[in-house]
Amino acid sequence: MHTHTTAPVVxxxxxxxxGEVVLRRHGELLQIIANGCFLMDTSDGRSERLLVDAARDALDDRPAPDVLIGGLGVGFSLAHAAADPRWGRIAVVERERAIIDWHRGGPLAGLSxxxxxxxxxxxxxxxxVAYVEGTDDTFDALCLDIDNGPDWTVTEGNNSLYSPAGLASCKARLNPGGVLAVWSAQPSSIFEDSLRNAGFCGVRxxxxxxxxxxxxxxxxxVRAA
Known part of the structure; x- marks a missing residue:
């Protein structure tokens, strides 16, 4: 385990x-901080990759399924999806212009x-939240990683995504048999119940x-076929 002797550099x-978003370097890691709250860094990426793989594995063997990734972050989910030739369209929704810039020719470009x-x-x-409520676009998989999980949202507005109306919007964005995958820092039986109440099947x-x-x-x- 590396110990960081240096202070983080903004x-x-x-x-x-x-609010405020900050990109900083701490030793070899790049970190994203939102309103003083640590969001993510480039240390691991295992869970972001599993998010994408779990969605892919839950789909039937339809050719070139389209995926919507909620949150660009440090780019692990996007990079992992793009490394898999089985995916079709890969759309990533990111509300922070700064994060997009850091990937397009900025310090995070190496990852993405x-x-x-x-x-x-x-x-x-x-x-x-605005996108899933406002678009007519549909996908075979929605991979959402915009918070620390349904019980711990980064901003107040994100709560609505996990509400009955928000989950209904997510379901409407899925093609029949499509899968919703939501990353969380801890298991939530309440959220499992919310998914079932919203009409998703195969909840796990x-x-x-x-x-x-x-x-x-x-x-x-899964949205029923």
Missing amino acids: LDRREGPY GAALADSRTEILHTDL TKEIPVARGVPDVVHLG
């Missing part, structure tokens, strides 16, 4: 519509450059072992 700091150059990839600069929770503490999880639900 690479960019922006005031966005949802190849994925952004992939012709299947498209970045949508918009709020995820997949654990991602972490070095210590409570495992991360991916909550899965």
